[in-house]
Amino acid sequence: MKKLLVLFLLTLSLSGFYVADNMHLPVVQTVADLKLKAVSPYTPVFVLARNDLSDGLGLGAIYYWKPDATDAEDMTFLNVIGSSVSATGRWMRLIVRTQQLPGGILVSNSGKKEYFTSIVTSAQGKATINLTADGTATGTALFSTIYSNRCEMVGPMPTSINNAILEYTESVSSDKKQTTHQFYKGNSTAVGALGLSVVSFTAAPASVSANCTIAGF
Incomplete structure (x- = not known):
């Protein structure tokens, strides 16, 4: 020893x-x-x-x-x-500290932090993450500054635009206690006899799962 x-x-x-x-x-x-x-x-x-x-x-x-x-x-x-x-x-x-919190896992190293969590979309293709110690909207904030916010879909690789899901961060609250994510589903519609298609995106359905990582201080 x-x-x-x-x-x-x-x-x-x-x-x-x-x-x-x-x-x-x-x-x-x-x-x-x-x-x-x-x-x-x-x-x-x-x-x-x-x-x-x-x-x-x-x-x-x-x-x-x-x-x-x-x-x-x-x-x-x-x-x-x-x-x-x-x-x-x-x-x-x-030394790095890892904590299991009600809403996810917080990894801290000096002032730097990473928070790992999972989300599921609502019927409007939205999902909100509570970035707080107790996992509620009003708890103690985990971050004072957020510099990275990304989510990766859980599920099989899409085989066409019609089952592709895209995500972007819609908003981060001013107190850094919540991030809201919007998910979209691709749609391809054939136009005319030339084989052309028009691609559009609409709100993803409910129950889309994603793993998210938020990093900051």
């Missing part, structure tokens, strides 16, 4: 993170303790015990000090923690 810890700390050092010379990670017990730590270009990596938090996980986390960071503080998932002694800079979670 000790050899693994030494190897891990050496990896941190080679990656540009300052680690104390005694090869022991400093430990703080609470978020408040971490926020009060003095910061400098040589601020070491800290282990946060997190035994004071209401999430009940008790798993702890590893943070490093990023002096030029201005990310919004994330006190819901604790990926970004501000400092009580410095107006600039943030404590950033070092």
Whole structure:
């Protein structure tokens, strides 16, 4: 176990993170303790015990000090923690965290986040994703900024335009708690005797399934 810890700390050092010379990670017990730590270009990596938090996980986390960071503080998932002694800079979670939420899976790495979920269209070819911690329209937002929003249809490859389904993001709410997606179905209609066709798109039927990935901060 000790050899693994030494190897891990050496990896941190080679990656540009300052680690104390005694090869022991400093430990703080609470978020408040971490926020009060003095910061400098040589601020070491800290282990946060997190035994004071209401999430009940008790798993702890590893943070490093990023002096030029201005990310919004994330006190819901604790990926970004501000400092009580410095107006600039943030404590950033070092190791990726994966959480199973009511509406999907959230993967966090420092301030970056990806949310994976599945949707099914309504009769108008629409589907709405709640990007919140509890999966409701009014819960705590997972994102402050969204830079990628894509969905992939679930089902067999279309064999013609008549069973092809297209999707686009119709809207993103101003509070980043919801995205609405519109799905369209292709239609090809033969015109005249020359074999020409007119292609159009109408709202997809209900029960079209898709897997979606939303990325941001």
